[in-house]
Amino acid sequence: MRAKGSDLWASALRDAAPTPYWTDRPDRPVAREPLSGVETTDLVVIGGGYSGLWTALLAKERDPHRDVVLVEAGLCGDAASGRNGGFCAASLTHGLANGAERFGAEVARLERLGRQNLDEIEQTIRRYGIECDWERTGELSVAVEPYQVAELRSAAEDALDYGHDVAYLDQDEVQAEVHSPTYLAGLWDRDRVAMVDPAKLAWGLRAAALSAGVRIYEDSPAVKLSRDGSPGAGSGVAVYTPLGVVRAQHAALATNAFPLLRRLRRYLVPVYDYALMTAPLTAGQLESIGWRNRQGLGDLANQFHYYRITPDGRILFGGYDAIYHFGNRISVSLERRTATFETLAAHFFETFPQLAGSVTFSHAWGGVIDTCTRFCPFFGTAMSGRVAYAAGYTGLGVGATRFGAQVMLDLLSGADSERTRLRFVRTRPIPFPPEPxxxxxxxxxxxxxxxxxxxxxxxxxxxxxxxxxxxxxxx
Missing domain, CATH: 1.10.287 (Helix Hairpins)
Structure with missing residues (x-):
């Protein structure tokens, strides 16, 4: 029986392209020219994922006359921002339970700010006409073991206490939403999570930033960040790339798993996450699983799975394995892991046995995310307040990076804002120990x-x- 299963998984994975589905398409933008020579600016943003793109765009929205340069190692959105599951959550703290445990009485304010942030993301998408398949369908958390049913009931009560629009679903009710023999109960958070095409969102933010006057240089990895000691530079900073340098009054460090500041390395570890994408399902296959309300899905295990359905009827299925490599190792070669892809395929067909033997995977990929010991972002400044950073999003950065961008801009301006007064913003996680x-x-x-x-x-x-x-x- 095991051999039969192995053959099934291998067959389903046989033609899977080793690249993220979201970026493997003909409308992928062409990279802009790399930085060459010397540029001067008011603000340099390092990193062209969500964190950097939001920072650049919001900086221009706050002050259209502010000169902003963004440097990105590859094409904007090619790293974690273009290869995630596309869950855009309101939570800033990696879930209500994590936030309540770590930030206590402040969590109600964080929940409000997170909901406001999600609403403002939606408004931005509409204002700039970003076509990114935005669907405010919510997220359905499912119990797949008996002990998790009680956890869902408790989570539902907590969420209702904070005014969330949630519904606890018993086994019959959750099966009516999505047909899987593994589901014992569910919790549907109806309004605090949106589904989005992650690459299209990143590319849309890139286009919006360019339209606002941000100068973007791609294929320009930042190799050094330092105080600017050039004649007449004052107390600014300098960002060095292989072919050029940007001199600026301020810098926003938005590199997440690739920290340029030594002080950040003790707080962050890079972890590899993996996902599969199916070929489009037929009408009959879609009917066999239901899923008409198109929620994002996730189970309650420690090694959890996340999955969602796309507008063209594919299923993304990811998670479970989160792999760290000795010495914070990061390499393109680590983005493919056959054992994990086979495990995910096996779990997919356990979840949806009605699709076994008839559905194949078109893409299988991995990518690195940054995590910290509190599982949610932290913030700070360096170089006498000339540099601000936000990092540690732990896979929930699609929405929270916009809030992080606002925090970085507040810190750089010296603003005394509701955001900067938060203990969430003022405190740091416990650092990781050194190797080994x-x-x-x-x-x-x-x-x-x-x-x-x-x-x-x-x-x-x-x-x-x-x-x-x-x-x-x-x-």
Whole structure:
């Protein structure tokens, strides 16, 4: 039986392209010319993913006369921003439970600001005419083990206390939404998550920034960030690329898993996440799974899966494995991991057995995200306030990066705003230990989380110790 299953998964994966589905299309933009020579500007933004693009666009919206330059190592949106699942969530804290545990009485304000941020993303998409398949369909969290049913009931009560539009679904009700024999219950958050085409969103923000007057240089990796010691530079900063340099009064560091500042390296680790995309399903196949309300989906395991349906009837299925490599290693070669793709394919057909043998995968890819010990972003400044940074989004940056961009701009301006007064903004996560303890700790945690999933959620001594230390490894 196992061999038969292996053959099925291998057959379904046989023709999968080793590239992100979202960026593998003919309307992919052509990269702009790289930086060459010396540029001077008011603000230089380092990184052309969501974080950098939002920062550049919002800087121009705040002050149209402000001169802004953005440098990006490849094409804007090619890294995490163009290869994620396309879940744009209101939460700034990687979920209500994580926020409540870490930020206490402040969480109600963070929930309000997160909802406001999501609404403003939607308004921006409409204002600039960004065609990115935006669907405010919400997210359906599903219990796939008996102990998770009680967790969903508790989560529903907590969400209602904060005014969220949620509905708890029993087994019959969740099966009426999406047909999977693995679902025992569900929690539908109807309005705080939107589905979006992540690459189209990034490319649309790029076009909006260009229309606002931002100068974008692609194929221009930043190799050094320093104070500007050139004659007459005053107290500005300099960003060096292989062929040029940008001198600016201020810099916004939006590189996430690729920190230029040494101080950030102790707080961040790069983790590889993986996803599959099916070929378009037929009308009959779509009918067999239901899913007419097109919510994003995710299960409650520690090693969880996330999945969603696209406008052309494909299913993206990702998550489960989150792989760290010794020494914070990052390499294009790590974006393909056959064992993980086979595991995801097996889990896909366990979730939707009615599709086994008739559905194949068109794309299989991986990519690196940054994470920190509090599982949500942190912020700060460097070089006497000339540089601001936001990092640590842990896979929930599609929406939260816009809030992070606002924080960086507030910090650079010295503004005393509601955002900058938040403990969420003023505090830092607990740093990771140096190697080899970093790898040992991450490996032990990953093993313990898998063991908890296999033991009805029971956390071992290692996980309970992390909980007491305030690290809270639970997702």
């Amino acid at each position: 303890f970093r790898s040992v700790g991450i490996g032990l945690t990953r093993w313990s989380l898998a063991r908890a999933d296999a033991r009805q959620g029971r956390r071992n001594l290692w996980l309970r110790t992390l909980d007491r230390a305030g690290l809270g490894f639970d997702s």
